[in-house]
Amino acid sequence: MKNIIPVHKLHERSSTGMEMIYFEGAKERASLLGAHRDDHYIFIFQEKGESSFMLDFKTLYIDGCAVLYVAPGQVHHNIGHMNATGWFLAIDTLLVNEEYRTVFEQYIIVNEPLTLDDKNAVKFKQCVQLAYDRFLRIEEPLSRSIAHSLAQSYIGMIAELYLSQTQFAQKQNTRPIQINSQFRSLLMGSFKTTKSPAEFAEKLNISLTYLNEVVKGHTGFPVSYWIHNEIVLEAKRLLYYTDLTVKEISFELGFSDHTYFSRLFTKFVGKSAGAFRAIYRA
Template sequence: MQHIPVHKLTVRSGIGIEIKHTADFDARMQDVKNLGAHRDDHYIFFMIDSGYGSIMIDFEEVAIHEKSIFYVLPAQVHHKIENSEAEGWFIAVDTMLVPKEYRMVFENQLLLQQPYKLDEASHLHCLTLIKLLYNHFNHHKQSPFYLEILHSLLHSFIGMAACGYETLHDSGKKKLRPSQIMQDFKNILNANFKTEKRPAAYASMLNISESYLNESLKNTTGLPVSYWITNEVILEAKRLLYYSNLNVKQIAHEVGYDDHTYFSRLFKKSTGKTPLAFKATYRK
């Protein structure tokens, strides 16, 4: 494969949503296995009712245990989905159907998101809602207001998930300014890291000083702006080294460097390995 494939929801669904129960998983998991490592152009939500599953996301294996919710963001590279006697649900959702305020919750971490453990009451509420959603999705396609009801149920489920993650992140406290800056920084970093490497440029995009941006990120993550810019670049480079057949020079260009020797030095400084050594280690 020359580039990492992108799995598009429109190929499977024309209404921006796909929902399956574990009873439907065999075919779905075979599709994912056949696709291999890939990105999605949409959100994926998992809710495990019993047992557990695991998914490999950007070189980290995440275990999802019973009564937990987990999500995969658009563009995150993932593969190797396993389910060990798991019962639960899979929902693929077009990004445009995830309200902005909920997206801000799901996308506000610079580090990899973790599963959210539901208490008994929350699990029951989510399970009731997702069963309504599943039933409506599969059995009421000819009914009046089908899409309107479907989207309302979907928004309710996503809202409950967002509420849980927001409580988990902030312990119910009002979001502080540094946390908001971190979230805004992540959003513009994802969109611009290939073409913009200067901390001052990101501060300018946020209409704040570079020193205040650095201070805010250090307060929330313990690390400065420059670290997170390089981290995003190196993560994308690792994805391309591992999952594509692009050479080092092509990958350097993909992540915004004309000088591939400089890129190689940066990669080694960040990871302790040259790009080729990294590729040889992970692609035996």
């Protein structure tokens, strides 16, 4: 039997859409979690210390003050850290601004750690500290929405930093990377009307077999996964931010059969759309 890389789901350990951890003077040499993927984003702000991290089979060394993000689907695990201090943020993709997602998922070819100068370090610490303080009181009235908003600002600062320090024109795009980026861009703009992997392959003028090979090789998941992920992500947004019924949301997302949509959501998320709304809007 083949080993399967586990996928960790944020909803299994948090009902608020986010998780924040402050680590101080940590000294570890191995990750208890092992290599895994996540269905959510991870953002790490190391204020000081040293750490090493495996991301999609590449070892990253973080020395001093730096930030790093991990996108959904990337294989990763902590190798070890010495006297590392900083903040860990895990957050549901639905709470990440689409403009920021575009930066992380389409513009950045390789997400490596970015070092912060003293000026940026102060700004990042101020912002993440506000988010963390509010997260610790997330069950209080309005605190959840405030924590989400502060986390958005923090994530926006990280996206801005990656944009400012990445020279896209100088990077050598391979054909598979270009195809994956084109697919993700096409998907984000047409998932309500185009739901068949074959249709995306046709629009990109390549075979479905090749498209699946490229996308799975680059992200770890096939084309169908990312189609369903985008649909469910938008459904989560509508459940969280609007008062549309589940049936109305299914029609909004291009489904003529709302029962099929409900089954898809439950299978993908692990809970029904109604249960998801009840938990996240509690």
